[in-house]
Amino acid sequence: MTNSPYLNQSVVITGASSGIGEALAYELAGQGAWLTLGARRLDNLTTIAEKCRVLGGKAIAVQCDIADQMQCASLIQQAAEAYGRIDTLVNNAGITMWARFSDLQDPVLINQIMQVNFTGAVYCTYYALPHLKQSRGRIACISSMGEKLVAPGNTGYVASKRALDAFFESLRPEISDDGISVTMLYLGFIDTGFAGRMLDSAGQPSSGIQPMLKRVKQMSAEDGARLIARTTADRKRQVFMPVNGLPGVLLPWLKLIMPGYLERMGKQFMERSGL
Ligand SMILES: NC(=O)c1ccc[n+]([C@@H]2O[C@H](COP(=O)([O-])OP(=O)(O)OC[C@H]3O[C@@H](n4cnc5c(N)ncnc54)[C@H](OP(=O)(O)O)[C@@H]3O)[C@@H](O)[C@H]2O)c1
Incomplete structure (x- = not known):
């Protein structure tokens, strides 16, 4: 623990009440971090904060x-009040959808997804920046390999993640002289049940594509958390996870060279799911 880059470092994690955010909280607590855990489900956060303290970190919910x-x-x-500083912000909170755009009962669903996945990250970053300037800190954004692909059925989600990309790509040079790094993580499938809580055409949680993931190799939330912790500490610019065995870094190239092929793949996947 004494060599950990997170020892006595103040880290804010959004979406820390389950899944990747929860696993990251345990990972960083084990490395002696001082955590601020944000999400809507306070009961979950309180339990997770208690476990973090047992693991050797400090934590507030x-x-x-x-x-x-x-x-x-x-x-x-x-x-900032709890620890007197902020060293790392992890923009992790997210929601997703599984529905054809034309089937939506109300297109406001797209805006709701943008407000959590995009604007929420932008707001947290805005308020954290003065503190991150003082600490020459780090920002990590949890994005998705889906936004590098063609993802029919998932329009609002991939749009929100691509917006994150454009925003943080442009912000990075504005803040690099302040010593603040931005790590964009394009995750593949992580075994958190996220794909089983996809909002349907009525905006209600549905099983989404979860039944189709039985045959797909998923990374555990713990391995995902270790990847996020390590690459953010190393101030990596971009991290691409493999998708179903394919090296993630190849997928943006594939889209450039063979967009029609990826469109057909995306359409077949959507139709197989029953949409
Ligand atoms: N799992 C995957 O396969 C996968 C793949 C690529 C990217 N990702 C990304 O990884 C991130 C975490 O997802 P996960 O897999 O860990 O799923 P998860 O367990 O559903 O976690 C989502 C987190 O976001 C929080 N959240 C949702 N709406 C919020 C709001 N309005 N305000 C504050 N917090 C909110 C949830 O907490 P509350 O409900 O308590 O608010 C929860 O803690 C997401 O950004 C997702 O896009 C996941």
């Missing part, structure tokens, strides 16, 4: 809907 600007401001303020 902050109930926060990151679709709300003032709640993002409060999350960051509470982290």
Whole structure:
């Protein structure tokens, strides 16, 4: 633990009440980090914070809907007040959908996804920046390999993740002189049940593509958390995870060279799922 880059470092994790955010909280707590855990489900966060303290870290639980600007401001303020500094912000909170765009009962669903996955990350980053400038800190953004592919049925989700990409790619040179790094992580399938909570055409959680993932190799949340922790500490610019055995870094090239092929693959996948 004494050599850990996170020892006595203040880290804010959004979406820490389950899945990857929860696993990352345990990973960093084991490395002696001081954690601020944000999400809507306070009961989960409180239990996770207790486990983090047992593992050797400090932790506070902050109930926060990151679709709300003032709640993002409060999350960051509470982290700064608790520990006197912020060294790393992990923009992890996310929701997703599985529905044809034309089947949506209300297209406002796309905006709801943008508000959590994109605007929420932007707000948290805005309020954290003064603290990250002082600490010459780090930002990690949890994106998806899906946004590098063609993803019919998942339009709002991939749009929100691609917006993150454009935003943080452009922000990076604005803040590099302040010593702040931005690590974009394009994750493949991680075994958290995320794909089984996809919002359907009525905006309700549905089993989504979860039944189709039985045959797909998924990374565990713990391995995903270790990958996020290591690459963020190393201030990597981009991290591409493999998708079903294919090296992730090849997929953007494949889309450039063979867009029609990827469109057909995406369409077949969507139709096989029953959409
Ligand atoms: N699992 C995968 O295969 C996969 C692949 C690529 C990328 N990702 C990305 O990984 C991230 C984490 O997903 P996961 O797999 O760990 O799924 P998860 O267990 O469903 O985690 C999502 C987290 O986001 C939080 N969240 C959702 N809406 C929120 C809101 N309005 N305000 C604050 N927090 C909110 C949830 O907490 P509350 O419900 O308590 O608010 C939860 O803690 C997401 O950004 C996702 O896009 C996942």
